[in-house]
Amino acid sequence: MTQKTTSVADAELDLVLEKSRDNIMITDGEGRILKAGSKCAVIYGREIDQMLGGSVYDLEREGVLKPSVSAQVLKTRRAVQLMQTTETGRTVMAEGFPLFDAQGALYRVISFSQDLTDLQLLQQEYELLQQKLQQRSVAHDAEVIQAQELTFKSAQLKELYALLQRVAPSDANLLMLGESGVGKTAFAQLAHHLSPRREGPFIEVNCSAIPENLFESEMFGYAPGSFTGASRQGKPGLIEQAHQGTLFLDEVGDLPLSMQVKLLKVLQDGKVTRIGSTEPRVLDFRLISATNQPLQQQVEAGHFRLDLYYRLNVVPVTIAPLRDRPEDIPLLLERVLERLNARYQQHKVLDSRARHQLIHYAWPGNVRELENVLERFYVASPGTVIHYEGPDPVPSVSGTAAAPSLASGQPASVLESGDFSSLPEALDAFEKQLLQQALKRCSTTYELADYLGISQPTVFRRLRKHGLQVRKD
Numbered sequence: 001m002t003q004k005t006t007s008v009a010d011a012e013l014d015l016v017l018e019k020s021r022d023n024i025m026i027t028d029g030e031g032r033i034l035k036a037g038s039k040c041a042v043i044y045g046r047e048i049d050q051m052l053g054g055s056v057y058d059l060e061r062e063g064v065l066k067p068s069v070s071a072q073v074l075k076t077r078r079a080v081q082l083m084q085t086t087e088t089g090r091t092v093m094a095e096g097f098p099l100f101d102a103q104g105a106l107y108r109v110i111s112f113s114q115d116l117t118d119l120q121l122l123q124q125e126y127e128l129l130q131q132k133l134q135q136r137s138v139a140h141d142a143e144v145i146q147a148q149e150l151t152f153k154s155a156q157l158k159e160l161y162a163l164l165q166r167v168a169p170s171d172a173n174l175l176m177l178g179e180s181g182v183g184k185t186a187f188a189q190l191a192h193h194l195s196p197r198r199e200g201p202f203i204e205v206n207c208s209a210i211p212e213n214l215f216e217s218e219m220f221g222y223a224p225g226s227f228t229g230a231s232r233q234g235k236p237g238l239i240e241q242a243h244q245g246t247l248f249l250d251e252v253g254d255l256p257l258s259m260q261v262k263l264l265k266v267l268q269d270g271k272v273t274r275i276g277s278t279e280p281r282v283l284d285f286r287l288i289s290a291t292n293q294p295l296q297q298q299v300e301a302g303h304f305r306l307d308l309y310y311r312l313n314v315v316p317v318t319i320a321p322l323r324d325r326p327e328d329i330p331l332l333l334e335r336v337l338e339r340l341n342a343r344y345q346q347h348k349v350l351d352s353r354a355r356h357q358l359i360h361y362a363w364p365g366n367v368r369e370l371e372n373v374l375e376r377f378y379v380a381s382p383g384t385v386i387h388y389e390g391p392d393p394v395p396s397v398s399g400t401a402a403a404p405s406l407a408s409g410q411p412a413s414v415l416e417s418g419d420f421s422s423l424p425e426a427l428d429a430f431e432k433q434l435l436q437q438a439l440k441r442c443s444t445t446y447e448l449a450d451y452l453g454i455s456q457p458t459v460f461r462r463l464r465k466h467g468l469q470v471r472k473d
């Protein structure tokens with residue numbers, strides 16, 4: 001160890017610095033480096049002896065700390081998380097925390113940096129692959145792809161399918177992005193099916209549905225008799241159940257920060273320790289996450305950890321909304337109709353007007369909304385031919401006169417009277433009105449989800465956002 005130890009506390013601290021997986025650096029209130037871990041040399045290309053006693057501002061000027069997280073903490077007096085590119089060309093995630101004395105003076109900054117270069121290289125490799133695939137025509141334009149339960153012919157989804165085929169054999173983490181109902185879960189299942197882990201389990205976790213106080217026991221499991229009410233045999237957590245298969249974290253953007261920290265640790269260590277046990281279990285699973293939230297913005301707003309975002313987002317897989325790939329709509333109608341006929345043991349067909357209306361609708365709730373609307377048409381049509389006699393085009397899923405179709409171009413009553421300064425504000429008001437109307441018909445979040453053609457967690461989130469509540473749940 002390079003640093004001199006003067007006391008037991010110092011010796012302990014030096015050991016932490018030496019053994020930590022992150023590089024740790026401690027500066028005083030002026031940005032002078034008091035201590036640094038041995039990983040400094042590897043990450044920043046400077047030996048500890050060259051760093052100690054030096055100023056982070058000088059190192060920033062010299063381009064060693066680009067930028068210095070400690071300097072940012074000293075400036076803002078708050079915890080800061082940022083990305084650095086080092087002189088040695090490495091990509092580093094750094095996090096700095098201020099320490100204040102009793103008088104409120106900032107006397108220390110402790111920073112932790114983690115080398116993410118390998119993860120980044122993997123990302124670049126896949127970006128290159130994606131570009132190559134986009135240049136090459138993946139399949140003949142007219143060709144319809146039928147993969148598992150999925151049907152599509154749009155160029156966007158064919159490219160996505162080719163990407164999934166290419167990355168499936170590897171264990172690279174996938175992040176499925178797209179609006180609610182576009183097929184993130186369905187494509188995650190496809191990725192699992194294409195992978196060598198297809199015989200293993202596919203464990204789906206809806207991150208917004210697990211209450212914060214149950215997160216650890218649900219995710220990590222517990223040992224026999226570890227707390228009151230725990231089952232006698234103990235229980236494996238969801239992560240453990242995904243061993244040798246795929247762990248799918250849906251709505252990952254909804255994970256509270258405290259859970260993000262715990263999840264990150266498991267991903268870094270590849271091990272899970274059940275609550276009440278001291279025995280870590282080494283686990284082998286492939287991680288796929290999904291969100292319909294702008295995760296990058298969540299990171300910028302401090303609601304999502306940058307390091308976790310990096311880990312989840314190795315291969316971003318964006319699924320286009322249905323309105324941007326209308327060529328998939330006729331196919332989906334056929335497919336969903338087939339499924340309905342099989343389920344209801346009938347042979348119904350769509351008449352040309354209903355078909356025309358469905359094909360020309362904007363589908364804000366994407367494929368899930370299409371499934372729900374078609375099923376409503378289906379059950380409402382007594383004969384073998386499915387008719388729709390309503391206004392042209394089809395009404396929106398709210399189905400009320402006061403809430404017109406997005407496709408019809410009619411303003412909603414709330415918008416007619418409202419004085420809005422921005423589009424987001426107007427959309428918010430519109431969304432609230434739709435929810436209030438839907439609440440008159442539905443008494444649970446599950447009914448609402450079905451009625452509006454969105455997922456239950458999305459319903460839950462939107463109601464919370466507008467301060468609305470269902471009658472029971």
Ligand SMILES: Nc1ncnc2c1ncn2[C@@H]1O[C@H](COP(=O)(O)OP(=O)(O)OP(=O)(O)O)[C@@H](O)[C@H]1O
Binds near residue numbers: 182
């Ligand atoms: N290309 C497709 N072909 C056939 N069915 C599809 C296709 N894409 C999506 N679906 C179906 O649409 C429905 C909604 O898909 P899914 O649940 O995967 O959406 P999601 O993006 O995960 O939604 P959320 O964000 O609300 O959880 C599912 O029943 C799925 O099987």
